Every structure is written in C-alpha cells, then in structure tokens.
Amino acid sequence: MTLDFLFFVLVGFCAQIVDGALGMAFGVLSTTSLLALGVPAANASAMTHVAEMFTTAASGASHAYQRNVDWKLVVRLAPAGMIGGAVGAYILANVDGKVIEPFVSAYLIAIGLIILYKAFRPRWPRDVHDWAVPPVGLCGGVLDAIGGGGWGPIVTSTLVGRGHDPKKVIGSTNLTEFAVTLVISLTFVLTLGWSELDSAIGLIIGGVIAAPFGALLVKRLPVKPLMIAVSIIIIATSAIRLF
Numbered sequence: 001m002t003l004d005f006l007f008f009v010l011v012g013f014c015a016q017i018v019d020g021a022l023g024m025a026f027g028v029l030s031t032t033s034l035l036a037l038g039v040p041a042a043n044a045s046a047m048t049h050v051a052e053m054f055t056t057a058a059s060g061a062s063h064a065y066q067r068n069v070d071w072k073l074v075v076r077l078a079p080a081g082m083i084g085g086a087v088g089a090y091i092l093a094n095v096d097g098k099v100i101e102p103f104v105s106a107y108l109i110a111i112g113l114i115i116l117y118k119a120f121r122p123r124w125p126r127d128v129h130d131w132a133v134p135p136v137g138l139c140g141g142v143l144d145a146i147g148g149g150g151w152g153p154i155v156t157s158t159l160v161g162r163g164h165d166p167k168k169v170i171g172s173t174n175l176t177e178f179a180v181t182l183v184i185s186l187t188f189v190l191t192l193g194w195s196e197l198d199s200a201i202g203l204i205i206g207g208v209i210a211a212p213f214g215a216l217l218v219k220r221l222p223v224k225p226l227m228i229a230v231s232i233i234i235i236a237t238s239a240i241r242l243f
Contacts, residue, residue: 004037004202005201005202006202008200009206010206011033011206012202012203012204012205012206012207012210013206014029014206014210015206015207016055016207016209016214017210017214017217019055019152019214020059020063020211020213021214021217022227025115025149025153025234026048026152026207027048027052027144027149027151027152028108028111028150028152028153028234029149029233030051030149031045031048032108032238032241034047034048035105035238041104042092042095042188042192045104045145045146045147045149045188046093047200048200049145049181049184049185049188050185050200050204051203052178052185052207053178053182053185054204054207055204055208055210056175056181058208058211058212059175060174060175062216063171063174066171066216068167068168068174069168069172070168070169071172073159073164073168073169073172073176076133076134077133077136077173077176078137078176078180080135080136080137081138081144081151081176082180082182083138083141084137084139084142084143084144084180085142085180085183085184085187086141087141087142087145088145088184089145091145091146092146093188093191102242104146104147105239105241105242106238107143108147108149108234108238109235109238109239111147111150111234112233112234114153114157115153115234116227116228116231116232116235118157136154136155136158140158144180144184145184145187151173151177151180152173152174152177155173156169
C-alpha cells in the first residue's frame with residue numbers, strides 16, 4: 001500500500017465529509033489535490049468523477065434515508081445536468097491538458113470565491129418550481145466535467161442563494177449528482193480508457209466510508225463556517241497551482 005494510495009483515501013474521506021455536509025466540494029477538493037500532485041487536468045477530472053459514481057450513490061442514499069431529498073427537485077435537475085456533464089467531459093477529453101490546466105485552476109478559484117460569497121449572502125424562501133433550476137443544472141454539469149468539480153458549488157450554492165430550503169437542496173443535489181457523475185464518467189472512460197483511472201480506487205474507499213457521516217452532519221454542523229473554510233482551501237491551493 002503506497003503513500004499515494006493512502007493520500008487518495010484521506011482526500012476522499014475528507015472531501016466527502018465536507019461534501020455531505022455542504023452539498024459541495026468533493027470534486028473541487030479532490031481535483032485540486034490531484035492537480036497539486038501533477039496529474040493532468042483531464043485525468044484528474046476523470047479520476048474524481050469515477051470515484052464520485054460510488055461516493056454520490058452512498059451519499060445520495062444516506063440523504064434519502066435522512067429525508068433530506070426533494071424528489072421534484074431531483075427530477076428537474078437530473079436531465080439537464082446529465083446533458084451538460086456529457087458535453088463538458090467530451091470537450092475536456094479532447095483538449096490538451098497543458099493548455100487547459102491554467103483555466104481549470106482559474107475556474108476553481110472562481111468557484112472558491114462563489115462559495116465564499118454564498119456563505120454571507122442572505123436567503124429568501126422560494127418554490128421548487130423556480131424557472132432557474134434546469135439552466136443551473138445544465139451549467140453545473142458542463143462546468144463540473146471541465147473543472148473536475150463544480151456541481152455542488154454551482155448548483156447547491158445557486159439554489160440556496162435563490163432561497164430554496166438548504167437541507168433539501170443539499171440532499172437533492174447529492175442524490176442527483178450520481179446521475180450526472182455516471183454520464184461524465186462513462187464519457188471519460190470511452191475517451192481516455194480505464195487504465196488511466198485506476199488511482200480513483202483510493203478516493204472511492206475514503207469517500208464511501210465518509211458518506212453516511214456527511215449526511216448526518218448536515219443536520220448538526222453550522223454551514224457558514226464550513227463554507228468559508230472550504231472556499232479558503234480551494235482558492236489557496238488553486239492559486240498556488242496557477243501561479
């Protein structure tokens with residue numbers, strides 16, 4: 001068992017704890033860590049999404065068990081997110097990694113700033129039939145595939161910022177992310193092959209172990225301090241990688 005493998009397990013565990021509690025950050029934290037190790041952008045995103053097939057299934061089931069899921073919201077988010085994810089994965093897999101890596105790092109910094117902004121933004125009550133739900137899902141899917149993460153920061157933070165029930169949004173986006181991630185992962189496997197993605201096993205093990213705890217913590221931990229901490233981590237690590 002190598003140190004890299006144990007590092008991937010630790011990254012998967014910590015990222016999923018945060019993701020389960022906030023409805024965001026598994027992808028961006030995992031991808032940022034992989035990029036810091038020198039993994040090419042397309043491979044980092046692919047490894048993260050293969051791992052997320054398992055972590056999102058475990059996390060989504062845990063949120064459903066905790067009754068944090070709004071099924072009407074899931075039905076509206078899933079199709080748009082799956083289409084966007086397939087498009088984003090195809091684009092990333094066919095672009096030179098060295099060319100796109102600076103843009104991925106810049107995108108992750110932007111995501112960190114969005115999370116920080118959402119942590120301080122006031123919320124207003126809003127109905128689940130909000131017109132913005134499908135477009136947000138489409139954009140979230142595209143950016144999630146290209147950046148190796150972004151579904152949670154884009155979708156969760158936007159819907160919470162628009163006034164949807166935070167607990168229902170977190171649970172619903174975690175469950176919906178399984179369908180989005182499945183499409184993204186299949187697209188990557190078809191374009192990159194599985195041999196490039198075997199290191200995802202460590203992320204899978206750590207993330208699956210952490211998933212039930214994240215769903216439980218969503219009802220107990222203060223959201224604002226966690227969002228601030230996650231945003232700082234993402235901005236700092238991505239800025240180091242970029243510069």
